[in-house]
Amino acid sequence: MVIAATGPTRPxxxxxxxxxxxxxxxxxxxxxxxxxxxxxxRDRIITSFPKWYTPDACxxxxxxxxxxxxxxxQRRNTGTVGLRLSKVVVVGDLYVGKTSLIHRFCxxxxxxxxxxxxxxxxxxxxxxxxxxPYSLQIWDTAGQEKFKCIASAYYRxxxxxxxxxDLTDVQTLEHTRQWLEDALRENEPGSCxxxxxxxxxxxxxxxxxxxxxxxxxxxxNEMKAEYWSVSAKTGENVKAFFSRVAALAFEQSVLQDLxxxxxxxxxxxxxxxxxxxxxxxxxxxxxxxxxxxxx
Numbered sequence: 001m002v003i004a005a006t007g008p009t010r011p012x013x014x015x016x017x018x019x020x021x022x023x024x025x026x027x028x029x030x031x032x033x034x035x036x037x038x039x040x041x042r043d044r045i046i047t048s049f050p051k052w053y054t055p056d057a058c059x060x061x062x063x064x065x066x067x068x069x070x071x072x073x074q075r076r077n078t079g080t081v082g083l084r085l086s087k088v089v090v091v092g093d094l095y096v097g098k099t100s101l102i103h104r105f106c107x108x109x110x111x112x113x114x115x116x117x118x119x120x121x122x123x124x125x126x127x128x129x130x131x132x133p134y135s136l137q138i139w140d141t142a143g144q145e146k147f148k149c150i151a152s153a154y155y156r157x158x159x160x161x162x163x164x165x166d167l168t169d170v171q172t173l174e175h176t177r178q179w180l181e182d183a184l185r186e187n188e189p190g191s192c193x194x195x196x197x198x199x200x201x202x203x204x205x206x207x208x209x210x211x212x213x214x215x216x217x218x219x220x221n222e223m224k225a226e227y228w229s230v231s232a233k234t235g236e237n238v239k240a241f242f243s244r245v246a247a248l249a250f251e252q253s254v255l256q257d258l259x260x261x262x263x264x265x266x267x268x269x270x271x272x273x274x275x276x277x278x279x280x281x282x283x284x285x286x287x288x289x290x291x292x293x294x295x
Contacts, residue, residue, distance in 0.1 A: 040128045050244040057220035057227035073130035079257040082133040086249040089139045091179040092164035093172045097199035100232035129250045155186035167198040194225040202231040
């Protein structure tokens, strides 16, 4: 996929000065992380923590962002989080609807004429979460065995792994174990959120869908994954699902950034924290003086 980026034309000096004079204080207050380009669409703005699909298989039952995350976003002190992309990889068997799921969310289309993904492809979706710009890089990987070795190279560095299966085909559900194992092998243990997603919900009746979901929820708990049922054809649960993915990834990114900053402060310190063997200042000074005087 080719992504072309174009920037706005630079205004002249007089126009720049006029703008600076009129904008003044409001411009200085505006976050440096505010992205250039068109505003985020309304359905990509997340102000409250999106809810899970079922409490029987979800990663978090809470209904609000972490307190530290909310406070940090209010102060607009999220570091470089708004400038980064979180990588999402979608894996699963051929024909389960991975591409259709991504296209429904990113382009709001459903193409009945299916074409198998060759190798990998990706889309970038921009969000605004708790007032902070945030983006997901969603990788669509091929389900064909002959492309597995190519696609596996793109699993690395994922923050989210989505394992998709066809609700009408129980065999594709069984195969998700292997797909997840392959994806996790390329990433650090515990570094990824895992989702198990049943597609083509529109093809099942109520009772049949319930039965398929019971089996899927059981497997999701084994996989330590959050479960969702969606339909790319009708769009059911698609936006809600990706909003949930974005919110969880965003919250983790902010918390990790806060932890890194805290760790950096502890390492640098104010001088007291880098003394050897914990000796007090006066001891270090007297030792230094005596060592200099002896020679």
